[in-house]
Amino acid sequence: MQTVRARGISKYFGDVVALDGVDLDVAPGQIHGLAGPNGAGKTTLLGLLLGLAVADAGSLEILGAQAPAAPGGVAGFVDGPGLYPSLTARQNLAALARLRGIDARTAGIGDVLEQVGLTDVADDRVRGFSLGMRQRLGLAAALLTAPRLLVLDEPANGLDPAGTKHVHAVLHRLAEEGTAVVLSSHRMDDLEALCSEVTILATGRVVFSGPLGKLAAESRDLEYRLRTPDPDAARGIAAGTPGVHLAGTGDALVVRAPVPALDEMVARLVRAGIPVRELAPVVSPLEAAFLALTEHQEPTR
Numbered sequence: 001m002q003t004v005r006a007r008g009i010s011k012y013f014g015d016v017v018a019l020d021g022v023d024l025d026v027a028p029g030q031i032h033g034l035a036g037p038n039g040a041g042k043t044t045l046l047g048l049l050l051g052l053a054v055a056d057a058g059s060l061e062i063l064g065a066q067a068p069a070a071p072g073g074v075a076g077f078v079d080g081p082g083l084y085p086s087l088t089a090r091q092n093l094a095a096l097a098r099l100r101g102i103d104a105r106t107a108g109i110g111d112v113l114e115q116v117g118l119t120d121v122a123d124d125r126v127r128g129f130s131l132g133m134r135q136r137l138g139l140a141a142a143l144l145t146a147p148r149l150l151v152l153d154e155p156a157n158g159l160d161p162a163g164t165k166h167v168h169a170v171l172h173r174l175a176e177e178g179t180a181v182v183l184s185s186h187r188m189d190d191l192e193a194l195c196s197e198v199t200i201l202a203t204g205r206v207v208f209s210g211p212l213g214k215l216a217a218e219s220r221d222l223e224y225r226l227r228t229p230d231p232d233a234a235r236g237i238a239a240g241t242p243g244v245h246l247a248g249t250g251d252a253l254v255v256r257a258p259v260p261a262l263d264e265m266v267a268r269l270v271r272a273g274i275p276v277r278e279l280a281p282v283v284s285p286l287e288a289a290f291l292a293l294t295e296h297q298e299p300t301r
């Protein structure tokens with residue numbers, strides 16, 4: 001049984017089409033990323049998974065129950081976690097545990113605080129917490145319920161490297177234990193580190209869904225930045241190599257080419273005695289595929 005099975009989901013806000021016939025499948029133990037430009041519909045879709053809103057069309061099955069029936073076992077947040085600013089991190093979790101009918105003394109509050117790396121500030125008021133600390137406390141709150149589906153909107157927002165490490169470790173462990181995780185992110189490196197599958201939305205429609213490797217394969221010829229101590233001579237050789245196109249302006253030497261043409265260009269540079277200090281994609285293959293898939297999308301209004 002899939003944890004999430006959405007077919008033809010649409011959601012309207014007045015005459016704005018936020019989601020337009022979206023399909024989504026998420027298996028138990030899968031970390032599934034949602035990506036897409038601002039306003040693409042990611043938060044709207046996550047809100048439907050959390051039961052915060054109801055779709056206007058289509059069918060949505062979560063943990064075997066047809067939405068809007070809300071099955072137990074779903075946790076997460078959109079637009080930042082709801083926390084009590086005047087309470088400490090530990091008191092927030094105790095209050096949430098009580099609200100959910102869990103005994104705060106046996107809820108494992110210390111354990112979830114440790115998992116997200118907040119042990120040292122457990123007794124500080126949340127009022128003084130940074131965005132990254134709030135995100136981590138929101139995740140700790142979700143962990144208290146031992147969810148089978150965890151839904152997170154931009155969980156990497158505001159996280160420092162240590163926070164990112166904690167959050168990634170927690171999500172990987174949950175997935176290993178069979179929890180399905182659906183999260184949105186604007187960062188391809190985060191999606192790459194976390195997700196086995198990704199769905200890309202653009203103006204409410206799915207433009208890609210599948211494994212990340214398949215997405216990278218969709219990228220066209222990439223742009224590469226070439227660093228050399230002799231850019232003028234290198235520019236001449238690059239321009240004269242079949243299949244290589246000069247891109248970009250200014251001092252940086254940027255070329256666009258398929259890989260065999262790049263190889264030929266480097267061989268010609270070396271034969272001419274021009275050192276190549278670096279030849280690297282300007283954006284990652286994933287980011288290039290994302291941009292190619294989402295450009296030319298007009299807002300759906």
Ligand SMILES: Nc1ncnc2c1ncn2[C@@H]1O[C@H](COP(=O)(O)OP(=O)(O)OP(=O)(O)O)[C@@H](O)[C@H]1O
Binds near residue numbers: 040
């Ligand atoms: N409550 C609402 N009322 C009116 N319009 C809304 C509402 N919520 C979302 N929308 C609209 O629906 C569309 C999708 O918004 P959504 O917040 O889901 O996008 P998103 O992909 O999460 O964007 P971002 O990356 O900026 O967070 C946008 O055009 C947005 O303006």
